[in-house]
Every structure is written in structure tokens, then in C-alpha cells.
Amino acid sequence: MLKIDNLHASVEDTQILKGLSIEVPAGEVHAVMGPNGAGKSTLSHVVAGRDDYDVTDGDVTLDGENVLELDPSERAAKGLFLSFQHPMEIPGVATMNFIRTALNAQLKARGEAEVSAADFLKLIREKAKLVGLTDEKLKRPFNVGFSGGEKKRMEMLQMAIFEPRFCIMDETDSGLDIDALKMVGDVVNAMRGPGRGFLVITHYQRLLEHIRPDRVHVLAGGRIVKSGGPELAAELETSGYDQYIEAA
Amino acid sequence: MALAEFKNPSPYEARLRKEFAEGGRSDEAVRAWNAFAAAGLPHRRLEGWRWTDLRGALAEAGGESPAPVAPIELDALAIIRIENEDVTIEGGDDVAGLSARVVDGPPEPFASHAVSDLGRAFASQTVLIEVSGKIEQPILIIHRGGAGRNGDAVDIHVAPGGSARIVEIIQSAGGSFHHVGARIVLNESASLTRSVIQDAAEEAVLVGLASATLGANARFCQSSVALGGKLARLETHLKFDGDGASASIDSAALVSDSRHADFTTIVAHNAEACETRQRHKGVADGRGRAVFQGKFFVDRAGQRTDADMQANAILLSDGAQANHKPELEIYADDVECAHGSTCGALDDGALFYLRQRGLDEASARALLIEAFVGEILDDMDAAAAPAARAMVENWLEARGR
Numbered sequence: 001m002l003k004i005d006n007l008h009a010s011v012e013d014t015q016i017l018k019g020l021s022i023e024v025p026a027g028e029v030h031a032v033m034g035p036n037g038a039g040k041s042t043l044s045h046v047v048a049g050r051d052d053y054d055v056t057d058g059d060v061t062l063d064g065e066n067v068l069e070l071d072p073s074e075r076a077a078k079g080l081f082l083s084f085q086h087p088m089e090i091p092g093v094a095t096m097n098f099i100r101t102a103l104n105a106q107l108k109a110r111g112e113a114e115v116s117a118a119d120f121l122k123l124i125r126e127k128a129k130l131v132g133l134t135d136e137k138l139k140r141p142f143n144v145g146f147s148g149g150e151k152k153r154m155e156m157l158q159m160a161i162f163e164p165r166f167c168i169m170d171e172t173d174s175g176l177d178i179d180a181l182k183m184v185g186d187v188v189n190a191m192r193g194p195g196r197g198f199l200v201i202t203h204y205q206r207l208l209e210h211i212r213p214d215r216v217h218v219l220a221g222g223r224i225v226k227s228g229g230p231e232l233a234a235e236l237e238t239s240g241y242d243q244y245i246e247a248a
Numbered sequence: 249m250a251l252a253e254f255k256n257p258s259p260y261e262a263r264l265r266k267e268f269a270e271g272g273r274s275d276e277a278v279r280a281w282n283a284f285a286a287a288g289l290p291h292r293r294l295e296g297w298r299w300t301d302l303r304g305a306l307a308e309a310g311g312e313s314p315a316p317v318a319p320i321e322l323d324a325l326a327i328i329r330i331e332n333e334d335v336t337i338e339g340g341d342d343v344a345g346l347s348a349r350v351v352d353g354p355p356e357p358f359a360s361h362a363v364s365d366l367g368r369a370f371a372s373q374t375v376l377i378e379v380s381g382k383i384e385q386p387i388l389i390i391h392r393g394g395a396g397r398n399g400d401a402v403d404i405h406v407a408p409g410g411s412a413r414i415v416e417i418i419q420s421a422g423g424s425f426h427h428v429g430a431r432i433v434l435n436e437s438a439s440l441t442r443s444v445i446q447d448a449a450e451e452a453v454l455v456g457l458a459s460a461t462l463g464a465n466a467r468f469c470q471s472s473v474a475l476g477g478k479l480a481r482l483e484t485h486l487k488f489d490g491d492g493a494s495a496s497i498d499s500a501a502l503v504s505d506s507r508h509a510d511f512t513t514i515v516a517h518n519a520e521a522c523e524t525r526q527r528h529k530g531v532a533d534g535r536g537r538a539v540f541q542g543k544f545f546v547d548r549a550g551q552r553t554d555a556d557m558q559a560n561a562i563l564l565s566d567g568a569q570a571n572h573k574p575e576l577e578i579y580a581d582d583v584e585c586a587h588g589s590t591c592g593a594l595d596d597g598a599l600f601y602l603r604q605r606g607l608d609e610a611s612a613r614a615l616l617i618e619a620f621v622g623e624i625l626d627d628m629d630a631a632a633a634p635a636a637r638a639m640v641e642n643w644l645e646a647r648g649r
Contacts, residue, residue: 050600072603073612081604088601092619092626101615102605109606141619158605 001026001197002047002166007058009046016042018222019058022199024166024215029188029198031208031233034219035241040201041085043219044170048082049075062166076102077109079165083155083172090142096124098142099158106162127160130190132183148175156187163191168199173207185210205237220244249275252282260306260425261289267397268369277369280354284365299539299571300510302363305453305479306425317419317449319392320635324415325385328375330400331392335375345381345410350374355401355431358459359485367429367457371401377414379438380407386631391418393426393454402430406438408463413441415632418456420477422449432460432468436490439467443632447639448477450505456482464490464519471498471628473621473636475643476509476536483512488522488550496525500624502617502643503536503568510539517550517580524554529621530561532568533647542587543575550580557587562594562620564613564647614644 002024009017016039024030034040046053047060049072060067067075090098104114115123128138131153143151152172159167172184188198188211200211208216208230216232217224218241225244226232251269254261268281290296291303326340326348335350354368377387391400398420406412420426426448434440440460448454454477460468472482486495501509515524530538540559561570574587594616602612618640625637 045600048600048604052596071608072600073606073608076604076606084601084604088595088598090598090601090616090619092622093615098602098605098615101611102602102607105608105611106606162606 001063002199003059003061004047005059007043007046007060008056009042009053010056011042011053015056016222017046020219020223022217022224024197024199026197027192027194028214029192029200029211030215030217031200031202031213032217032219033202033233033236035245038219039222040219041170044082044168044201047168048072048080073105074109077106081159081162081164081167083152083159083167083169085170085174087143087151087155089144089146091144093142095138095140095142096120099124099161102158103161123161124157127157130160131156131187132180133157149177149180152176152180153183156184160187160191165195166197166199167191168201170201171203172200173202173204181207182210205233208233218244249278251278252285254285254288258289258303258307260303264366264397273369274353276354280357280365280368284362284369287362287365290362296512296541299537300479300481300508302453302455302479302481317421317447319390319419320417320445320447320639322386322388322415322417322631322635324388324631325383326387328377328387328389329392330375330390332394332398333400335373340387343383345379346383346387347376347378348387349376351376355403355429358431361457363427363455364429364457367399367401367427370397370399371429374401374403377402377404378407379405379410379412381410383410383412386413386415386629389414389416391416391426391428393420393424393452395421395424397425398427400428404430404432404440406434406440408435409437410435411439413629413631415443415629416445417635418444418446418448418454420448420452420454420480422451424452426452426454428454428456430456430458432458434460434462434466434468436463437465438463440469441629442468442470443629443636444470444472444482445632445636445639446472446474446480446482446509448475448480450478450507452477452480454480458483459485459487461487461489462493462495462522464492466490466493468493468495469629470496471624471632472500472511473624473628473639474499474501474509474511475639476501476503476507476538479508479510481510481512484514486513486515486524488517488519491520492522493519494523498527498624498627499540500529500531500621501538502531502621502640503538504533504643504647506535508537508539510541512539512541514543514545515555517544517546517553517555519549521552522550524556526557527624528559529624530559530570531564531617531621532561532570533564535567537569537571539571541573541575543577544585544587546578546580546583546585548579551582553580553583553585555583555585559589560620561591562617563591564594564617610648614647617644
């Protein structure tokens with residue numbers, strides 16, 4: 001499904017990713033764990049297509065198709081979704097209108113029928129209940145005045161609505177309370193299944209108590225330094241990242 | 249009565265003089281002309297016009313085949329059309345508390361202002377709108393200026409306790425010089441909502457001057473959206489004469505190519521406990537220029553003034569410009585006055601976010617621009633907002649949305 005091969009990326013002449021490789025087969029959930037500054041957010045932004053980074057070497061393919069050649073919106077239409085670590089507040093943009101515009105842009109790009117206003121309203125209400133966002137929040141300008149946790153709920157709402165093929169979750173657990181963590185776990189567990197993959201980027205093991213990953217990778221110094229089963233997450237929780245930082 | 253000469257006339261000033269001298273003019277018109285001739289057309293060496301060089305812009309104006317502008321029409325209780333200085337009034341004659349008619353002669357002078365003097369010199373008639381009741385439906389004034397010089401004059405009086413909604417659409421053809429004057433008097437506890445939609449051909453030169461005087465507890469809400477022109481300036485002078493009055497002044501400018509839009513306001517707090525809220529949003533693309541000059545003057549008598557001015561601009565290209573001059577001049581000691589000014593590009597982070605959600609770059613940019621000016625459009629009178637919104641959408645469409 002998602003294959004990242006020998007990825008090198010830099011920002012303003014600073015090399016951040018130095019030959020990173022991960023392969024997530026369809027139907028699997030992989031976790032990427034690592035210390036601050038390891039390159040976790042760079043990884044998510046480069047795969048999603050942010051312009052600020054230069055990819056100097058390597059490939060990223062989704063079901064065999066090179067995504068590095070594509071515009072961020074084209075990657076989104078192919079089913080690549082990024083749940084942002086710091087979601088934007090966009091004053092003046094009506095939430096429901098924006099999410100529907102985005103959904104229809106993706107559908108249109110794939111040559112699928114767009115959703116009507118009535119169908120969309122039904123859909124967003126159903127999913128909003130799932131992520132714990134009230135109607136009142138949906139009526140506000142996008143994320144304006146939202147707490148950190150509410151912004152993450154808004155990310156999960158979009159993930160649930162867009163039904164992407166591949167989801168990258170960039171520290172979705174940061175700033176979440178216990179109930180919200182459980183909600184994120186519920187959304188992911190409901191969506192995981194054949195034909196869909198997840199890359200869950202996190203510092204801590206706590207989210208992985210709700211989402212049991214198939215594989216865990218340790219990212220340090222811009223590359224994967226160790227991979228293992230779910231038990232690796234628990235091991236990191238007790239041993240810390242120091243040994244990997246030194247190794248990197 | 250003798251006609252004064254310009255000290256050093258530009259070709260356009262000489263042309264104006266010829267036009268003026270050829271008409272049969274009243275003494276009052278000649279007095280106004282002489283005041284205008286003493287100053288001449290405002291130019292960039294004057295502080296208030298340094299970014300908006302009217303004399304320079306008119307040096308080449310006056311093409312013989314003006315580019316027309318597609319008319320904007322709205323539903324209204326009464327429609328007053330001023331097309332190449334010809335006035336027609338439709339509807340409103342049987343509405344209690346409303347009188348709209350044409351009267352001979354120029355409007356009252358409102359300030360020492362060269363363009364006001366010019367307008368008064370040429371105005372042989374004034375549209376007088378008198379409101380004595382609460383008029384719920386909007387009154388529409390369409391100013392259309394064709395080839396050459398066109399001057400419109402409107403006087404609006406709202407009696408104590410009266411209220412009205414005015415929508416003014418100003419459309420100026422290419423190659424023309426269009427000057428539009430509006431004098432507004434709001435008596436005690438009167439209220440007026442004034443929405444201005446400025447659309448013009450790329451080669452049009454326009455100066456819109458408005459003065460508003462507010463009596464005690466009066467309320468004035470003005471919201472304007474402008475696309476600029478070769479040079480377009482909407483200038484508002486607001487004066488608080490009675491205590492406890494309030495005003496909001498919103499403006500949005502979207503300028504592309506080498507268009508120029510200037511919003512200049514001077515608010516004089518001459519009475520106690522008056523409130524002003526002012527917001528300006530400028531968007532400049534291509535080599536466009538968005539100018540904002542805002543001044544709050546608080547007289548000694550303006551104790552407990554509460555005034556806030558915010559001007560924000562977004563530059564979409566390397567050649568685009570925004571010039572902001574917020575000014576406070578305060579002589580009272582118990583006041584709250586604030587101003588803020590920002591200028592920048594579209595937020596890269598927000599753009600990436602929207603693109604990651606599936607919007608192509610042009611749509612993402614358009615959405616952010618729409619959101620930026622949306623604050624002004626959202627609060628605009630419902631009578632004018634759809635037309636203003638459509639104008640903004642067309643503007644975005646033309647930018648490759």
C-alpha cells in the first residue's frame with residue numbers, strides 16, 4: 001500500500017530525513033515513534049506534499065503510484081489523508097461548507113458523484129456524533145476558538161467523512177484527555193480493515209493502548225533505526241529513546 | 249463674477265476650465281470654481297494624496313470611447329439613477345416618511361476640499377432624499393458615469409428618530425473622470441445604513457466624497473467594497489456633533505492589474521461618549537495598490553470616546569502594494585482609542601491545510617481571500633451583500649480560481 005523508500009528530505013539546507021524506509025501493507029496499522037526532532041512531522045508533511053521541503057532522494061508510492069510528483073490536493077484525491085499535529089484555525093471559513101467543498105473536490109477528482117447538501121448534512125451529523133462535536137461547533141468558522149482537543153476531534157471528523165485509503169496521524173494524541181484518546185481509538189478501529197492503511201506517529205505509548213499497531217518503527221536521526229511488533233512500544237515506554245538517539 | 253485662473257494648469261485642468269467657462273454658471277458655482285482653482289486638482293505632493301495622485305491620473309484620462317461596465321441592479325423601494333448627470337427616480341413617491349426629488353443648485357459645502365469645490369462648481373442640481381420615518385426597504389442610488397467628466401451630488405437627511413438603508417452603486421466607465429458627492433445629516437436618534445459598491449472599468453478615475461454629521465444618539469453604519477480603477481478613492485468625513493452617537497465604517501478593496509483603490513476616512517469625535525468601529529481589508533494582486541488612510545480626531549469635548557480602527561492587507565504578488573496610514577489625534581484625556589495595521593501574504597500553513605483536504609491551489613487561495621474579506625461582507629446590509637459577494641466572486645474567478 002504505502003511504500004516509503006530511502007526518503008531524503010531537507011528544509012533550508014538542513015537534511016532532516018536521511019534515508020527513511022517504511023512499508024505499510026493494506027489493512028495494517030503501523031506506528032512511528034521517536035524523540036523530539038527525529039523528523040516525525042517532516043515525514044508526515046513530505047508525504048502529504050508540503051512545498052517547504054526538498055525531497056533530495058527516495059520514493060513514496062501509494063499502491064505503486066509515485067505520489068511525490070503530485071500536488072497535495074491530488075494526493076488527497078488519491079486517498080491520502082493527514083491528520084495535522086497543529087490543525088489551522090481559519091477565520092471566515094464556514095466549517096460545514098469547507099468540509100463539503102473539500103469532499104466534493106476529492107470526489108470530483110476521482111470522477112465520482114458529488115454529495116448533495118442534504119446527504120452531506122446527514123453524513124456530517126452522524127460522524128460528528130462519533131467524534132463528539134456538537135452542532136454548535138460545526139456552525140462556527142473552521143476551528144476558531146476551539147481547544148486543542150476539539151481541533152483534533154475536527155481532524156477525526158474529516159478522516160471519518162473522507163474515508164481515505166491511507167491515513168497519516170501526526171501526533172493526534174498530543175493535547176488529548178482520556179476520553180478523547182478513546183474516541184480517536186474508536187474512530188481508527190472502526191475504520192481499519194482491508195484496503196486501508198494507517199501510519200500513526202506518536203511520542204507515547206498511550207494512544208497505542210487504544211489502537212493496537214501491527215508494527216512499530218523507531219524513528220531517530222531521520223531514519224528508521226528499529227522495527228518490531230507492538231511490544232516494542234511498551235519497551236520504549238520503559239527504556240526511553242536515549243539509546244536510539246545515540247545510535248542515530 | 250470673474251473666473252479665477254489656475255496658477256500652473258495641467259492640460260486636464262485647462263480642459264475643466266474650458267468646460268466650466270462654456271456653461272452658464274451661477275455666482276455660487278463661480279465661487280466654488282474659484283475655490284477649486286486656487287487649489288487645483290490634488291496631487292502627490294499633498295500629504296493626504298501622496299499615494300493617490302489625482303492630477304497625475306487625469307493627465308491621460310478622457311479617452312473618447314469609454315469602456316462600459318456591466319450594470320448591477322438590485323431590488324429596492326426607490327431607485328435613483330444618475331447616469332451621466334441625468335437623474336431619474338423610480339418608486340418611493342407614495343411612501344410615507346420618504347421624499348426623493350431633484351433640487352436646483354449644488355449641495356452645501358462640507359469641508360475645505362478641492363474635489364468638493366469642483367463638484368459644487370459643476371453641480372447644477374442635487375438629489376435630495378429626506379427621511380422622516382422608519383423606512384425598512386432599501387433605497388438604491390446608481391451612479392453611472394460615462395465619457396468625460398461626470399459629477400453627481402446627493403443630499404440625505406434623516407429626521408430625528410428616522411431610519412433608512414441606502415445602497416449606492418458607483419460604476420464609472422473607462423477613460424472617464426467621475427466624482428460623486430454625498431452629504432448625510434443624521435439628526436438626533438436617527439440611523440442610516442449606507443452600503444457602497446464600487447465597480448469601474450480599469451481606466452476609470454473616480455473620487456467619491458461623503459460627509460456625515462451625526463446628532464445625539466444617532467447611528468451610522470457604512471460598508472463599502474471597491475474594485476478600484478485607474479485611480480479610485482472613496483473618502484468619508486464623519487463628524488459626531490451630539491453625545492452618545494455611534495458609527496461603524498467597514499471597507500474592503502480588491503485590486504488587480506494596475507488598479508488603485510483608496511479608502512480615506514476622517515472621523516471627528518466632537519461630542520461625548522461616541523463610538524466608532526472601523527475595519528478595512530485590502531487585497532492586492534498584480535501591480536494593484538490598496539491605500540488606507542484613517543484618522544480619528546478627538547476634540548477636547550470628545551470625552552469617553554471609544555474608537556477602534558483595524559486595517560489588514562494581503563498582498564498576492566510581488567508587484568502588489570498596500571499603503572496604510574492610521575492616525576490618532578487626541579485632545580481629550582478620558583478616551584479609548586486603538587488602531588492596528590497588518591500586511592502580509594496568504595498564510596502558507598493554511599494554504600497547505602486546505603490543499604491537503606483536496607482543494608487545488610487556486611481554490612485554496614480563493615477560499616482564504618474570500619474568508620479574509622468575508623468579515624466585511626458578512627456584516628454588510630443584506631440589500632447589498634449578495635451583489636458585493638458576486639462582485640468578489642467574479643474577481644476571484646478572474647484570478648484563476
